[in-house]
Amino acid sequence: MSQRPVTLRDVAEAAGLHISTVSRVLSPETRGLVNEKTAQRIDAIIAELGYEPNRVARGLKTRRSMTVGVLINDLTNPVFPYVVRGIEDTLAKSGYTPLVANTDGDLDRQRRGFDALASRQVDGFILSTALREDPLVEEILDKGIPLALVVRNVDNHRAAAVTSDERLGTRLAVEHLVELGHGAIACVSGPEHISTGAARRAGFEEVMAARGLRVAEGLVRPTTGFTIKEGQRVMNELLDGGPPFTAVVAGNDMLAIGCIDALKARGLRCPEDVSIIGFNDMYMAGRLTPPLTTLHVPYYDLGAYAADLFLDQLAGRPPREITVVQSLIVRESTAPPPVRPAAKRPKRAG
Amino acid sequence: MSQRPVTLRDVAEAAGLHISTVSRVLSPETRGLVNEKTAQRIDAIIAELGYEPNRVARGLKTRRSMTVGVLINDLTNPVFPYVVRGIEDTLAKSGYTPLVANTDGDLDRQRRGFDALASRQVDGFILSTALREDPLVEEILDKGIPLALVVRNVDNHRAAAVTSDERLGTRLAVEHLVELGHGAIACVSGPEHISTGAARRAGFEEVMAARGLRVAEGLVRPTTGFTIKEGQRVMNELLDGGPPFTAVVAGNDMLAIGCIDALKARGLRCPEDVSIIGFNDMYMAGRLTPPLTTLHVPYYDLGAYAADLFLDQLAGRPPREITVVQSLIVRESTAPPPVRPAAKRPKRAG
DNA sequence: TTGAAAGCGATACCAT
DNA sequence: ATGGTATCGCTTTCAA
Numbered sequence: 001m002s003q004r005p006v007t008l009r010d011v012a013e014a015a016g017l018h019i020s021t022v023s024r025v026l027s028p029e030t031r032g033l034v035n036e037k038t039a040q041r042i043d044a045i046i047a048e049l050g051y052e053p054n055r056v057a058r059g060l061k062t063r064r065s066m067t068v069g070v071l072i073n074d075l076t077n078p079v080f081p082y083v084v085r086g087i088e089d090t091l092a093k094s095g096y097t098p099l100v101a102n103t104d105g106d107l108d109r110q111r112r113g114f115d116a117l118a119s120r121q122v123d124g125f126i127l128s129t130a131l132r133e134d135p136l137v138e139e140i141l142d143k144g145i146p147l148a149l150v151v152r153n154v155d156n157h158r159a160a161a162v163t164s165d166e167r168l169g170t171r172l173a174v175e176h177l178v179e180l181g182h183g184a185i186a187c188v189s190g191p192e193h194i195s196t197g198a199a200r201r202a203g204f205e206e207v208m209a210a211r212g213l214r215v216a217e218g219l220v221r222p223t224t225g226f227t228i229k230e231g232q233r234v235m236n237e238l239l240d241g242g243p244p245f246t247a248v249v250a251g252n253d254m255l256a257i258g259c260i261d262a263l264k265a266r267g268l269r270c271p272e273d274v275s276i277i278g279f280n281d282m283y284m285a286g287r288l289t290p291p292l293t294t295l296h297v298p299y300y301d302l303g304a305y306a307a308d309l310f311l312d313q314l315a316g317r318p319p320r321e322i323t324v325v326q327s328l329i330v331r332e333s334t335a336p337p338p339v340r341p342a343a344k345r346p347k348r349a350g
Numbered sequence: 351m352s353q354r355p356v357t358l359r360d361v362a363e364a365a366g367l368h369i370s371t372v373s374r375v376l377s378p379e380t381r382g383l384v385n386e387k388t389a390q391r392i393d394a395i396i397a398e399l400g401y402e403p404n405r406v407a408r409g410l411k412t413r414r415s416m417t418v419g420v421l422i423n424d425l426t427n428p429v430f431p432y433v434v435r436g437i438e439d440t441l442a443k444s445g446y447t448p449l450v451a452n453t454d455g456d457l458d459r460q461r462r463g464f465d466a467l468a469s470r471q472v473d474g475f476i477l478s479t480a481l482r483e484d485p486l487v488e489e490i491l492d493k494g495i496p497l498a499l500v501v502r503n504v505d506n507h508r509a510a511a512v513t514s515d516e517r518l519g520t521r522l523a524v525e526h527l528v529e530l531g532h533g534a535i536a537c538v539s540g541p542e543h544i545s546t547g548a549a550r551r552a553g554f555e556e557v558m559a560a561r562g563l564r565v566a567e568g569l570v571r572p573t574t575g576f577t578i579k580e581g582q583r584v585m586n587e588l589l590d591g592g593p594p595f596t597a598v599v600a601g602n603d604m605l606a607i608g609c610i611d612a613l614k615a616r617g618l619r620c621p622e623d624v625s626i627i628g629f630n631d632m633y634m635a636g637r638l639t640p641p642l643t644t645l646h647v648p649y650y651d652l653g654a655y656a657a658d659l660f661l662d663q664l665a666g667r668p669p670r671e672i673t674v675v676q677s678l679i680v681r682e683s684t685a686p687p688p689v690r691p692a693a694k695r696p697k698r699a700g
Numbered sequence: 701t702t703g704a705a706a707g708c709g710a711t712a713c714c715a716t
Numbered sequence: 717a718t719g720g721t722a723t724c725g726c727t728t729t730c731a732a
Contacts, residue, residue, distance in 0.1 A: 085426060
């Protein structure tokens with residue numbers, strides 16, 4: 001800001017009152033202490049002068065910055081902006097502002113982001129970056145700093161967290177495929193050190209077992225990241241060497257896209273030869289080729305609830321966990337299996 | 351933060367020195383004033399105690415919060431996260447942190463966002479929300495607050511701004527279509543009160559004129575928003591009543607998608623019946639059906655440059671403008687025109 | 701080279 | 717109901 005902004009002192013002088021009286025008017029809790037008439041007079045002067053409280057100065061005294069540090073893996077991954085919006089909108093209702101930093105899933109960047117935000121005196125953190133075992137989460141918890149996890153959870157469940165029901169999602173996914181007639185289903189499941197990856201894989205195995213469906217050795221393939229490239233790589237492995245299958249449950253939409261790419265590269269078609277189902281229902285998923293069948297995850301709500309959990313802790317309430325439902329969105333990447341079981345490891349097309 | 355954090359005073363006491371000496375060590379400019387030996391001793395103690403400066407307190411004194419308010423139309427629009435990342439990465443190098451708020455293109459929300467950030471003592475603003483005539487921009491400028499515009503510019507060019515070369519983009523778009531053999535080209539151009547919308551429309555008309563191509567009355571259609579819905583609406587109008595055309599330059603990818611939707615709804619095909627080209631090369635544009643021919647805009651760079659311009663002003667340098675190039679990405683939504691000129695307003699399919 | 705003290709803008713406790 | 721004053725954590729000018 002450039003022009004010297006108007007301060008409490010300016011208002012006090014204009015009102016011919018002491019600065020502390022003016023201060024009292026500002027806060028709802030203390031406003032009752034001052035004569036209603038003078039209070040209103042001060043209100044008028046504040047409006048006239050266009051006074052805006054300096055929240056930084058206030059924070060220095062109250063030890064509350066009214067800001068929340070938000071660490072996000074990657075804002076350019078289209079699901080996270082929804083999380084951030086949910087956080088932002090909910091926080092705003094309580095006068096809080098999120099400070100968002102990207103980590104790129106990089107520990108160094110995460111550290112720097114954390115430090116930068118901490119030195120800005122954020123009142124706590126919301127993280128979408130948790131690993132199943134996460135030193136940063138432990139550190140924050142140990143320091144007694146308010147924390148809410150969103151999307152990804154830690155294994156020890158020490159922290160407040162909002163996640164979506166992966167069990168439900170995988171069940172819906174598998175049942176959908178089974179209903180279409182699939183029996184040999186593969187799982188390209190995402191990183192094992194991240195709760196969503198592990199939960200989707202575990203859920204898959206559980207549900208398959210519960211339905212009495214055998215999962216052939218080698219049909220469950222974790223990846224090293226939720227990326228198109230990993231989807232391609234693992235799908236190629238599956239097609240090259242694994243047992244036959246007619247459908248795959250992918251750990252998220254990016255992996256699903258990668259799987260489809262790998263299929264296409266060999267002249268195989270989705271869903272005619274192999275059905276593929278993803279997770280996230282990410283932006284434009286319904287407009288891809290083919291439109292993706294996927295599990296919708298309400299990311300905005302995840303963010304909103306995470307903000308709630310965060311605010312809860314500031315109010316002294318104990319941490320708790322919230323789980324939101326996933327819902328199946330059937331589009332065109334899934335269909336009945338081919339009559340002659342597909343994906344019989346054809347040689348590379350051409 | 352919960353545990354009482356270690357302060358400068360703690361460090362000073364531990365060192366048996368005065369707080370101001372310790373303070374001097376912290377800042378590169380004043381560090382020279384203190385005995386190198388004691389400076390190093392203080393460094394050690396700082397490390398040992400895990401002292402982190404309280405930037406809020408520092409800001410109160412220096413009147414620099416080292417934060418920048420960033421107002422974004424809509425973070426869930428996949429181009430803006432790239433802008434934000436560019437801003438964030440560049441700002442970080444100078445120790446600045448962006449505070450991001452969404453406006454939803456809503457004036458009220460914009461005001462609230464601005465106020466919230468201003469009261470947090472941001473050192474200035476970066477806006478992606480500018481209208482061609484924008485009261486908020488004027489206000490910020492009039493107050494002498496550092497400001498950089500990104501993506502969208504104001505007509506009076508008073509502010510520092512980073513935009514992409516719409517003229518170049520439209521030229522590339524039109525030339526591409528002309529080379530394919532199109533002559534009757536429509537323009538679904540986006541809102542006129544936003545610089546990108548207006549510039550793309552103006553560029554279109556200019557380039558068409560320069561190539562000696564007549565644009566039939568009614569083939570240039572501004573929209574009220576950069577949305578799929580608007581694309582559909584206007585494309586329907588075009589197909590219902592306008593003169594014949596074989597291609598359309600859409601104001602952005604969302605509009606292009608809407609156009610394609612409208613086409614499909616009538617049993618018309620893109621690109622066989624009508625070629626469509628968009629702007630932005632947004633996330634997944636290459637994986638839509640059909641993959642979109644579009645103008646790539648380097649949004650990350652736009653954000654990075656905007657941060658540079660912002661920092662420039664803090665350093666007292668005068669505002670300037672930067673323009674970055676757009677590049678044509680040819681995919682599958684454009685093709686030679688049909689032999690029998692398409693889009694002859696067929697009755698609604700069915 | 702280091703110490704002392706004022707002050708950034710606000711809050712909150714103690715007095716009156 | 718209002719005023720006075722210390723203080724939050726740090727920077728910075730002035731002294732020593």
